[in-house]
Amino acid sequence: MSTRALTGPAPAGLRFHPLRDSATMLRRNLKRMLRYPSMTVTLVGMPVVFLLLFVYVLGGTLGAGLGGPVPGGGAGGRAAYANYVAPAIILMTVTATVQGTAISIAMDMTEGIITRFRTMHIARVSVLTGHVLGSLIQAVFSLAVVIGVALLVGFRPTAGLGAWLATAGFLVAVTFALIWLSVALGQVSKSVETASNLPMPLVLLPFLGSGFVPTDSMPAGLRWFAEYQPFTPIIETLRGLLTDKPIGNNAWIALAWCAVIALGGYLWSKRLFNRESSH
Amino acid sequence: MTIKQSRPAIAATGLRKSFGDQVVLDGLDLNVQPGTVFSLLGANGAGKTTTVKILSTLISADAGDVQVAGHDLAREPDAVRAAIGVTGQFSAVDNLLTGEENLLLMADLHHLARDEGRRRATRLLEQFDLTEAGGKPASTYSGGMRRRLDLAMTLVGSPRVIFLDEPTTGLDPRSRRNMWQIVRDLVAGGVTIFLTTQYLEEADELADRIAVLDHGRVVAEGTAEELKRRIPGGHVRLRFADPQGLDAAMRVLGQASRDNDALALRVPSDGSLRSLKTLIGRLDDLAIEVDELSVHTPDLDDVFLALTGDSTNEKVTPR
Numbered sequence: 001m002s003t004r005a006l007t008g009p010a011p012a013g014l015r016f017h018p019l020r021d022s023a024t025m026l027r028r029n030l031k032r033m034l035r036y037p038s039m040t041v042t043l044v045g046m047p048v049v050f051l052l053l054f055v056y057v058l059g060g061t062l063g064a065g066l067g068g069p070v071p072g073g074g075a076g077g078r079a080a081y082a083n084y085v086a087p088a089i090i091l092m093t094v095t096a097t098v099q100g101t102a103i104s105i106a107m108d109m110t111e112g113i114i115t116r117f118r119t120m121h122i123a124r125v126s127v128l129t130g131h132v133l134g135s136l137i138q139a140v141f142s143l144a145v146v147i148g149v150a151l152l153v154g155f156r157p158t159a160g161l162g163a164w165l166a167t168a169g170f171l172v173a174v175t176f177a178l179i180w181l182s183v184a185l186g187q188v189s190k191s192v193e194t195a196s197n198l199p200m201p202l203v204l205l206p207f208l209g210s211g212f213v214p215t216d217s218m219p220a221g222l223r224w225f226a227e228y229q230p231f232t233p234i235i236e237t238l239r240g241l242l243t244d245k246p247i248g249n250n251a252w253i254a255l256a257w258c259a260v261i262a263l264g265g266y267l268w269s270k271r272l273f274n275r276e277s278s279h
Numbered sequence: 280m281t282i283k284q285s286r287p288a289i290a291a292t293g294l295r296k297s298f299g300d301q302v303v304l305d306g307l308d309l310n311v312q313p314g315t316v317f318s319l320l321g322a323n324g325a326g327k328t329t330t331v332k333i334l335s336t337l338i339s340a341d342a343g344d345v346q347v348a349g350h351d352l353a354r355e356p357d358a359v360r361a362a363i364g365v366t367g368q369f370s371a372v373d374n375l376l377t378g379e380e381n382l383l384l385m386a387d388l389h390h391l392a393r394d395e396g397r398r399r400a401t402r403l404l405e406q407f408d409l410t411e412a413g414g415k416p417a418s419t420y421s422g423g424m425r426r427r428l429d430l431a432m433t434l435v436g437s438p439r440v441i442f443l444d445e446p447t448t449g450l451d452p453r454s455r456r457n458m459w460q461i462v463r464d465l466v467a468g469g470v471t472i473f474l475t476t477q478y479l480e481e482a483d484e485l486a487d488r489i490a491v492l493d494h495g496r497v498v499a500e501g502t503a504e505e506l507k508r509r510i511p512g513g514h515v516r517l518r519f520a521d522p523q524g525l526d527a528a529m530r531v532l533g534q535a536s537r538d539n540d541a542l543a544l545r546v547p548s549d550g551s552l553r554s555l556k557t558l559i560g561r562l563d564d565l566a567i568e569v570d571e572l573s574v575h576t577p578d579l580d581d582v583f584l585a586l587t588g589d590s591t592n593e594k595v596t597p598r
Contacts, residue, residue: 014361
């Protein structure tokens with residue numbers, strides 16, 4: 001072998017192709033999802049089960065307790081509650097999906113394939129963006145299923161086409177932000193088990209906000225937390241878009257939260273991915 | 280030797296690495312010529328994997344200069360990555376994808392054209408005896424198949440320097456021999472192989488040069504033969520046609536040990552030409568007829584144990 005061959009490829013060969021590599025990684029992640037469908041089913045199943053529980057088991061009582069003018073103008077009771085709870089269940093679909101993101105990231109990290117990627121001349125971020133895009137597609141699929149089921153069990157949105165499009169865009173923004181957070185949580189986990197537990201607070205937060213009951217029914221301390229935590233403006237925005245309730249400044253607050261979470265999650269993820277293994 | 284004049288495929292000087300207060304590499308120097316197999320031999324925990332991780336850009340060294348494929352490791356890690364391939368101890372395959380999909384994934388990441396990627400994947404599956412298993416998920420593969428797929432994935436990008444970190448650990452003897460053949464074929468194609476192993480036999484079979492790593496330092500380096508010659512315990516075996524010859528030689532050589540059944544003598548010797556000349560000269564002077572003469576050097580096991588010290592008195596304190 002000659003010296004010339006050893007001194008390496010032309011600089012042009014050293015260019016990075018982040019878009020092309022991300023697309024490759026996305027294909028890999030979609031294939032993995034298809035090979036491992038039980039995870040997707042579990043992730044869609046959870047919000048559906050919660051939806052059925054809250055509408056059919058708790059809905060009658062909770063709906064009666066909503067009082068006042070019922071959002072969506074349903075017939076009170078169960079029907080009113082279906083309208084009230086749907087945005088929270090929609091958000092729960094997103095949090096379940098990002099829980100899946102953390103799990104698949106952690107699965108990747110515990111397997112040797114990531115080590116291989118690290119020694120290859122590829123755009124590093126594509127390993128993560130592949131997961132982000134894959135999860136985004138999975139979330140869109142899950143949201144379609146869950147919203148479909150919600151419509152079947154009595155959710156009656158009043159949104160027109162414009163409001164639906166705004167809802168879709170808003171949900172993508174929320175999902176995108178939470179996915180990046182989850183990518184970091186998946187990397188920070190030492191095992192797949194930890195990764196499935198770490199995003200748990202995300203699943204619980206809609207309960208500690210305006211997702212399932214109005215915040216003014218809560219005790220003072222909890223109420224304060226519920227009103228200021230990020231999921232409340234997100235839920236209120238969804239509720240407003242879908243059932244014609246006034247949104248107020250919730251949309252801006254929600255989008256600001258999304259920007260902060262997305263940026264923080266992205267920077268944290270990037271730092272975690274570039275850190276060296278300790279051994 | 281023309282090979283000495285070419286630029287080394289891997290050159291490292293004064294490589295140091297500590298994890299906390301545990302010193303793993305303590306001033307490592309390496310020089311690997313292109314197109315050769317260089318074997319880093321050492322017990323578990325000697326620092327082999329750490330060395331591979333540093334040389335393959337996975338972790339950075341605390342100190343030292345490294346050039347891999349002509350590129351500075353610290354300043355041009357991307358250029359190094361473009362030139363190397365790594366197959367580590369733990370299989371780096373995607374278990375949910377099939378063997379073929381794993382190879383195509385690599386082809387895509389190397390930005391090969393679709394046709395070229397498919398061609399290369401098919402050829403590698405054939406070459407590594409995985410054609411039949413190519414459509415099955417890697418999770419169903421045996422240890423040997425997985426290791427072959429792992430190496431095949433490394434080869435998709437036609438790397439010029441390949442790091443093999445204990446490539447045959449945990450493989451059955453047949454798979455091990457297959458792997459050895461694969462390595463020989465690669466080197467024949469001009470690739471440089473940096474191989475770590477704890478099997479002396481493996482280094483003996485494959486390596487052009489061997490460095491013995493102990494406590495983060497190279498304690499000896501050379502060809503397998505050179506290393507063996509450094510260790511006392513070699514001998515010359517003489518076989519005679521009849522007991523008279525044996526008796527006569529025994530009288531002349533004195534300190535030899537005899538094997539009456541085989542009509543053979545075992546004479547201590549360092550195996551050097553000079554000592555052989557002397558020996559043959561003495562036998563010649565008395566016209567003693569020797570049927571067969573063979574020189575036995577110690578095997579690498581002897582070398583390894585002599586160089587790295589007995590494992591029972593291994594230093595327990597880190598420094």
